[in-house]
Amino acid sequence: MDKHFYADLYRTMYRIRTFEKKIEEFSLKGEIPGFVHLYIGEEAIATGVCANLTHQDYIQSTHRGHGHTIAKGAQTDRMMAELFGKKTGYCKGKGGSMHIADFSVGMLGANGIVGGGYTLATGAALAEKIKKTQNVSVVFFGDGASNRGTFHEALNMAAAWKLPVVFVCENNEWASTTPYQTTTSVKDISVRAKGYDVPGVIVDGNNVLEVYEVSKEAIDRARKGQGPSIVEMKTLRIKGHYVGDPEMYRTAEEVQKRFRENDPITRFEATLLENELLSRKEIDGIIREIDEEIEAAVKFALESPFPDESELYDDLYID
Amino acid sequence: MDKHFYADLYRTMYRIRTFEKKIEEFSLKGEIPGFVHLYIGEEAIATGVCANLTHQDYIQSTHRGHGHTIAKGAQTDRMMAELFGKKTGYCKGKGGSMHIADFSVGMLGANGIVGGGYTLATGAALAEKIKKTQNVSVVFFGDGASNRGTFHEALNMAAAWKLPVVFVCENNEWASTTPYQTTTSVKDISVRAKGYDVPGVIVDGNNVLEVYEVSKEAIDRARKGQGPSIVEMKTLRIKGHYVGDPEMYRTAEEVQKRFRENDPITRFEATLLENELLSRKEIDGIIREIDEEIEAAVKFALESPFPDESELYDDLYID
Amino acid sequence: MREITFSQATLEAMKEEMQRDDTIFVMGEDIARQGGIFGQFKGLPDDFGTDRIIDTPISETAIIGSAIGAALAGMRPVADMHFADFMGITMDEVFNQMAKIRYMFGGQTKIPMVIRAPDGLIRSGAAQHSQSIEAWFNNIPGIKVVAPSNPSDAKGLLKAAIRSDDPIIYFENKDLYRQSGPVSEEEELLVEIGKAKVARAGTDVTIVSYSVMMNNALEAAEILEKEGYSVEVIDLITLSPFDEKTVIESVKKTHRLLIAHEAVKKGGLGGEVAAVVAEEAIDYLDAPIIRVGAKFTPVPFSPTLEEAYRPKTHEIVDGIRSMFI
Amino acid sequence: MREITFSQATLEAMKEEMQRDDTIFVMGEDIARQGGIFGQFKGLPDDFGTDRIIDTPISETAIIGSAIGAALAGMRPVADMHFADFMGITMDEVFNQMAKIRYMFGGQTKIPMVIRAPDGLIRSGAAQHSQSIEAWFNNIPGIKVVAPSNPSDAKGLLKAAIRSDDPIIYFENKDLYRQSGPVSEEEELLVEIGKAKVARAGTDVTIVSYSVMMNNALEAAEILEKEGYSVEVIDLITLSPFDEKTVIESVKKTHRLLIAHEAVKKGGLGGEVAAVVAEEAIDYLDAPIIRVGAKFTPVPFSPTLEEAYRPKTHEIVDGIRSMFI
Ligand SMILES: Cc1ncc(C[n+]2csc(CCOP(=O)(O)OP(=O)(O)O)c2C)c(N)n1
Ligand SMILES: Cc1ncc(C[n+]2csc(CCOP(=O)(O)OP(=O)(O)O)c2C)c(N)n1
């Protein structure tokens, strides 16, 4: 792996973090409308997984989808504009945080329906199989989402037909206010792989290199026509479920402590420096670059117009 | 086990077989309206499982539900009347074959929706848990039904909360025209138990004593508050999917051959005689008794009136 | 009379009924630890324990299906849907099981359960968290559908729904939760299911509405009153099967009808109300029937578009004015 | 012209379109080995292989969801629902994904897919295998809903649906499959989506109908013709959004309207048709609007009750007669 590889991983993670911090700030100020779910603390997952994908590959995302969208290659200015509800956003302001998508890079959409993405990703994989390409499709899902029936229907279909789709579980221990273990019959979501005769593996989801390596295996397997896998990323939801969540169901100290010890960006930075993969200067360069990019994205969003009422009926039907 | 136990098992299996043959006859003649799915060849399953249940326990059945209904203790005359669409039937003619039920014996209903019963059975089990009784609930389901999302949602909920419900899979190798292995990612449905951290066992579904013993363990476990299990009964669908199925997707000879070798009633009869558990005479007595019962049931059904048009709105709302 | 919020009113209803009858329990996502996204279950676990206030997995088919099964086993479950938008997931359980079990089994059993479904627009909730889908259920025999428009009815109607032996869908509008209003402290505050209410009497025109749109209907009536029109406003309360008699009687008196709801106009409940009147009382009508409802698009995210989508008071006012030209 | 059955007509449509465009594929339960429960897919695997005619697991959410996903990846999927009754299972995929994806993503993509849904009464199919549920979808923007009433339209409409870039639900009535009728052999037999057809011209009264109930409508028209009434019969063909213009123009001419469908009357599509006319053309009406539809109960099993439930030709005839008293 060369410098660019590491720099790209770092850049993506830091881009997500910086984007999310801005979103949090403007959301708390009430300038971003609607529900916003932040990806802070889980950046290594989207980054490491998507580093294995091209724009011809697909991802299906969740309600917590900004990180996936960025990692798949979307531009932060058009994303920011979308979140502000502006006409220049990816969805012309019709989608917002829970419905952001960039089809030009194979990002098939965030989804406000928890567990809504499994079957769609499976269908995209089916399409690629019928078309006989090597493209794959990845579906991100939470621990909570793993209890939706769509998980079962999609994974069984994908496994029975050996479709090129990878199921990436972001086990952040919480589903909204509910600790996943109180509603989920297994500790490791990945053991569910056994019920479909597919591989299921556990990954430290806060270690971007491990995420990259292990998801690479699953993705390569899919590309080779060997079917789906479950890759379970162990992580923790650092922020409230949504911006503004009073989080009365857990203690902030505990969460902050674990975050300090296990921030995926801090950890990666340490690895980079320790192993002399990137220099401090190089890292600072990236930080500067991204800070500027995100500032520009905010400016773009703020200066963009809201959609006009006359656009209401646009994009409803084609024919 | 005393004589009565064996006699009861034999009686139930033979009652189901005789009932089904009559149904087939009248259905082919066009005298029984609607879709009819026969349980011939699978009698050992309902019989062996329900021998562990009281009328305070519940079962949820399928589209192929006559056997379950009989095994749970319903009367064949009122069943027959229901299948003929008569007013004296269990459902006053409103339900028919796919919607037969006898709540007085804990038979909560056949179901025209494949996989529709899992969550209902789980709910009945939840109720018993809240009420702190020892009653259990059993859901029968096919190999084909095992791919419905409701399987996953119900079993996870039942396992997470240790509800007293047993999942009995009737793996008869076929889901309508489709061999289950072409659409199901695992050979043994029971391995799916691993994804919920519950026991999953395989049983020779054409051996009524084995069915009884193994389902007893699962049912006792549920009664003791230790949660759900999957019990997979291996069997074969002998008849067409429904009465009138041209069965163009498989060869009748192969099926008949396997049936001859593995008819659960013939096998049980041999066991009974070999081990001197019942005498030939005793068996013949049961046969005579049941033949008469079913003739009487047919007579009852034929002589009963159809519901009157004026009953259309009955039983829609209570308040 | 004391004033409490709509949300508190539903909370009181739950408490009183759960105290009265221990076969009642509630289940849904994030209701126990958090008390519901809108505070509508707050504190219930303290009174009734987590055996009766149950946080479920994200498994909507199991939530509704197991509520049905529990009802079959003698309980009176209340199932919370989190957002009405998620009811699509459970439609099979709702329309093929819950609605039909009693009927198709010939009355052998009953399904005394309530589905609570928070619906309607909420500031930029967007396409999947803002919908009003009540119209689907009008075509489904075997269910009753209700929707209160104020705190007092919210309480009385929820109590009545819980006591009913029929399966009931209780749509509660998300924007109404914070709204306050007088609610009697009388324990037997019950709103009759199946009966509409004349919320404001008038003689020149009838507005039929329900849920959050009642605010607009009453506001429109005020505005029109000042212009000299006497407006009768009917709150349907029960949406399916709805109280045809009260609507028809009103129209026979006023000779004019406007129906307003927040749901999409096309294919909405307004069509059914209009059709009943066009069948039963067309000769009494002195003007076209007018329907006011949301535009025929998914709910857009951006505030400007959401505002364009939303049905508004002035549409009611303009509609009625046009009837008198 | 040669006569073929409705079922064969759909088969021809599939064949011709699949030959023309290799991004089209079909999936559903029991369609490849068996050819569909009504023979509507018979022989297709011989022509197109089991890569394009796919037997699925009993996983309705995955069938519809993966069709949507495949559409996003550039295919034109046709998903068979086996029985329309099972669409409840997939409602979330249908209304929260299929209907909204193009709109909520700002037109970035399209969903050129067709859901084929066999509906309607079939001899004692009972509560869960007999339903007509089209009314639900009228309130859902982003989908188009069509339903042919004869073999020729079955073919032309299915071809048009497959070619459309919008997501379409194609309801095909189970009782119509065996019905024969003339079907042109012209390859470009296409029925325009969004447009109703005057199936029979008349001047005294308009019947609006669709799907299997068109048989009753035309039969009623014959009967009434003999009594001296000139009956115009409109076949909606597209049920959502339906062709309001053709309906309104007809009513403006005939001054009388009856709507007939096999679905439950209450909350049915007839309400929407009636409401549009009551809004747009009430002054032209010389009689109450009448709706004919099934009774407000789940579909009962027993033949006597099923017959009582079913809407009948004589109800149309009697309804129209009553308009002239
Ligand atoms: C079908 C559905 N049910 C419920 C919700 C409400 N909801 C939104 S996010 C969420 C928790 C999701 O938890 P998880 O899948 O673990 O993802 P995380 O938020 O932890 O990333 C819930 C219950 C929803 N949006 N969709
Ligand atoms: C939800 C649903 N999908 C499809 C069907 C149609 N259908 C009825 S029975 C059946 C096959 C069921 O197979 P299995 O579960 O193995 O039960 P078996 O018939 O073998 O007893 C199918 C596809 C249905 N009734 N319900």
Ligand SMILES: [Mg+2]
């Ligand atoms: Mg989580």
Ligand SMILES: [Mg+2]
């Ligand atoms: Mg089977």
